[in-house]
Amino acid sequence: MNKSFTLSAVAFVMSTALYGCMEEASVQSSSPTPQKANQALTAKDAETFLNNVEQELIKLGVEANQAEWIYSNFITEDTEALSARVSQKTTEASVQYAIEAAKFDNVDVSADQKRKLDMLKLGLVMPAPQDPEKSAKLAQLGSQLNGMYGKGTYTNKAGQTLDLGEMTTTMATSRDYDELLEIWEGWRTISPAMKPLYIKQAELGNEGANSLGYKDLGVMWRSKYDMPADDFAKELDRLWGQIKPLYDDLHCYVRTELGKEYGEDKVPQNKPIPAHLLGNMWAQSWGNIYDLVAPEDADPGYDLTEQLEKKNYDEIKMVKGAEKFFTSLGFDPLPETFWSRSLFTKPKDRDVICHASAWNLDSKDDIRIKMCIQKTGEEFAVIHHELGHNFYQRAYKNQSTYYQGSANDGFHEAIGDTIALSVTPKYLKKIGLIDTIPDESKDIGLLLKMALDKVAFIPFGLLVDQWRWKVYSGEITPENYNTAWWELREKYQGVAAPVERDKDAFDPGAKYHIPGGTPYSRYFLAHIQQFEFHKALCEISGNTDPIHRCSIYDSKEAGAALNTVLEMGASKPWQEAYKVLTGTEQMDATAVLDYFSPLQKWLKEKNQGKQCGF
Numbered sequence: 001m002n003k004s005f006t007l008s009a010v011a012f013v014m015s016t017a018l019y020g021c022m023e024e025a026s027v028q029s030s031s032p033t034p035q036k037a038n039q040a041l042t043a044k045d046a047e048t049f050l051n052n053v054e055q056e057l058i059k060l061g062v063e064a065n066q067a068e069w070i071y072s073n074f075i076t077e078d079t080e081a082l083s084a085r086v087s088q089k090t091t092e093a094s095v096q097y098a099i100e101a102a103k104f105d106n107v108d109v110s111a112d113q114k115r116k117l118d119m120l121k122l123g124l125v126m127p128a129p130q131d132p133e134k135s136a137k138l139a140q141l142g143s144q145l146n147g148m149y150g151k152g153t154y155t156n157k158a159g160q161t162l163d164l165g166e167m168t169t170t171m172a173t174s175r176d177y178d179e180l181l182e183i184w185e186g187w188r189t190i191s192p193a194m195k196p197l198y199i200k201q202a203e204l205g206n207e208g209a210n211s212l213g214y215k216d217l218g219v220m221w222r223s224k225y226d227m228p229a230d231d232f233a234k235e236l237d238r239l240w241g242q243i244k245p246l247y248d249d250l251h252c253y254v255r256t257e258l259g260k261e262y263g264e265d266k267v268p269q270n271k272p273i274p275a276h277l278l279g280n281m282w283a284q285s286w287g288n289i290y291d292l293v294a295p296e297d298a299d300p301g302y303d304l305t306e307q308l309e310k311k312n313y314d315e316i317k318m319v320k321g322a323e324k325f326f327t328s329l330g331f332d333p334l335p336e337t338f339w340s341r342s343l344f345t346k347p348k349d350r351d352v353i354c355h356a357s358a359w360n361l362d363s364k365d366d367i368r369i370k371m372c373i374q375k376t377g378e379e380f381a382v383i384h385h386e387l388g389h390n391f392y393q394r395a396y397k398n399q400s401t402y403y404q405g406s407a408n409d410g411f412h413e414a415i416g417d418t419i420a421l422s423v424t425p426k427y428l429k430k431i432g433l434i435d436t437i438p439d440e441s442k443d444i445g446l447l448l449k450m451a452l453d454k455v456a457f458i459p460f461g462l463l464v465d466q467w468r469w470k471v472y473s474g475e476i477t478p479e480n481y482n483t484a485w486w487e488l489r490e491k492y493q494g495v496a497a498p499v500e501r502d503k504d505a506f507d508p509g510a511k512y513h514i515p516g517g518t519p520y521s522r523y524f525l526a527h528i529q530q531f532e533f534h535k536a537l538c539e540i541s542g543n544t545d546p547i548h549r550c551s552i553y554d555s556k557e558a559g560a561a562l563n564t565v566l567e568m569g570a571s572k573p574w575q576e577a578y579k580v581l582t583g584t585e586q587m588d589a590t591a592v593l594d595y596f597s598p599l600q601k602w603l604k605e606k607n608q609g610k611q612c613g614f
């Protein structure tokens with residue numbers, strides 16, 4: 001997850017957690033738009049406006065990022081109150097900039113000026129209404145929701161108070177149906193209290209979007225992708241259509257195996273899979289149940305978690321190992337401040353938000369990660385992903401503040417995941433974590449493990465914003481929040497709540513990105529883009545292995561090509577950046593199908609005679 005307050009300052013400064021500090025005088029007392037009585041604005045006026053705002057954003061960025069860093073790492077009533085105050089200031093400033101930028105809609109400006117003006121208008125995540133009281137309320141709601149999630153715990157039947165990390169571990173490792181059900185239900189006790197706050201937040205966010213000329217907040221979010229909002233929604237549907245046959249094959253196989261483990265009375269073979277049995281608190285990725293569904297004789301001969309322990313990898317050594325991947329591609333090492341300022345382990349003396357994230361605090365070199373690292377193979381890959389964000393952040397640091405972000409928000413996630421795709425046995429052998437590379441007979445097991453994480457996630461990545469867009473449009477009303485959530489989960493994932501859910505349960509709030517106010521389509525896009533990027537970089541590196549066996553580790557050619565795209569930041573429409581790497585301006589999910597081709601053939605064989613579908 002990327003956290004940054006440059007003009008991604010406008011992507012995050014406008015968000016609703018702890019966002020930036022700006023002197024009130026510069027927000028309240030003056031307009032950044034040149035005042036011209038009875039005269040039409042010109043391109044020169046636009047340039048003056050953009051230059052003035054850019055200077056304000058630069059000043060805002062460091063203070064904003066430092067403030068949110070403190071809040072995320074020290075969750076208290078005081079930091080929550082501070083969060084609300086600075087969030088209000090920056091949100092009001094951002095809305096003002098967006099309103100002023102809209103005044104140039106009919107002015108003949110250059111393409112560069114128009115792109116910057118559009119970013120000011122569309123960079124807002126949760127725009128505040130033009131009313132100080134409502135703006136303050138929106139900021140407060142964002143901080144409260146974030147805090148409620150970050151401090152969430154559940155006291156189990158044995159009297160133990162568990163935080164999300166502890167419950168996540170149980171979800172990943174337990175095979176006790178009833179224990180899993182208790183934990184699954186327990187975590188969802190934190191979210192009903194969020195519902196009235198979320199209703200009000202959606203109402204105020206819509207009002208803010210209306211003031212900027214958008215029908216609702218969902219339309220505004222979908223307008224950020226260098227294409228009309230309706231076209232973007234259709235593009236996601238098209239991509240999902242390409243992936244769905246592979247997902248259906250995977251779902252059918254997994255349901256069969258879970259039926260063998262828990263009994264078909266608990267896992268009916270003609271219905272959606274109960275959500276608590278998939279190894280993940282949100283059933284968004286299924287890799288943790290690999291042991292239940294693994295093919296016979298698919299053991300690759302190593303367990304990465306065990307190898308990390310055997311090779312004496314602690315949390316810092318895991319991060320150092322991931323850094324070496326990037327330096328092997330030709331990137332400079334991380335700055336010393338990264339090591340002294342990042343959070344690598346969960347403190348014992350305070351509440352923090354453990355959700356893994358990569359930070360860019362000064363739009364230059366103060367880059368960090370914030371993780372409560374667990375010494376597992378999965379976390380080793382996550383660290384590669386987070387450093388992908390950091391190296392991206394540093395690559396575009398010389399761009400204008402307006403362009404210090406990814407080509408679209410999916411790119412940031414995709415770049416991190418592209419790097420993680422190179423954490424292959426070939427790579428692990430090169431860095432000395434394993435001794436031998438498994439032969440191709442073990443590929444089905446490795447591909448299945450990957451598909452349980454990657455392919456299983458794709459429909460979840462789509463439906464989260466499908467739900468929010470319908471909330472913002474009014475199609476889903478508050479009394480139907482929970483019902484509609486599970487309808488979408490059954491439709492796209494073939495996953496169902498394991499017990500009947502009260503319509504006021506507000507299960508969406510148990511997923512970080514809902515109370516956190518973070519758009520989710522980026523993750524869907526990233527799960528398509530990463531496979532295209534990986535395929536392209538492997539070709540550039542001269543790889544001759546099957547695409548799923550390729551690692552670009554130590555390829556300066558691939559590193560140079562990657563850096564070309566990273567340095568572009570958001571300076572060009574994402575389609576142009578896409579073409580630099582893939583040779584085409586349109587996303588194509590067939591790269592995913594190519595990667596998993598051997599697995600899909602195997603799944604179809606295993607599913608013969610089975611009743612698939614949900």
